[in-house]
Amino acid sequence: LGQEGPALVLSSGRRFPVAELDFGFGAPFLGTVCSTIEKIGVGYLNQRPSACNDGSWSVSAIVWPELAAALESDSVFQPMSAKHLELHT
Numbered sequence: 480l481g482q483e484g485p486a487l488v489l490s491s492g493r494r495f496p497v498a499e500l501d502f503g504f505g506a507p508f509l510g511t512v513c514s515t516i517e518k519i520g521v522g523y524l525n526q527r528p529s530a531c532n533d534g535s536w537s538v539s540a541i542v543w544p545e546l547a548a549a550l551e552s553d554s555v556f557q558p559m560s561a562k563h564l565e566l567h568t
Contacts, residue, residue: 487522
């Protein structure tokens with residue numbers, strides 16, 4: 480994997496019920512995953528429903544800089560923020 484050129488591993492948390500969880504202090508605002516892919520040239524992408532329950536998705540990515548720049552330049556992707564998660568301070 481990633482030996483002949485860049486590779487991207489895509490995983491899905493689509494069925495992970497983030498909004499239905501309760502750890503005793505209410506539902507979490509964000510559920511995320513972790514990857515231990517250590518090879519150079521291998522990226523990891525995981526998508527799952529947002530805890531906002533509005534049909535949006537949260538996407539986590541571990542990618543090389545050129546792919547990160549390409550993804551960030553696309554208007555469909557928005558950076559995660561307190562406003563996005565509806566965290567009011």
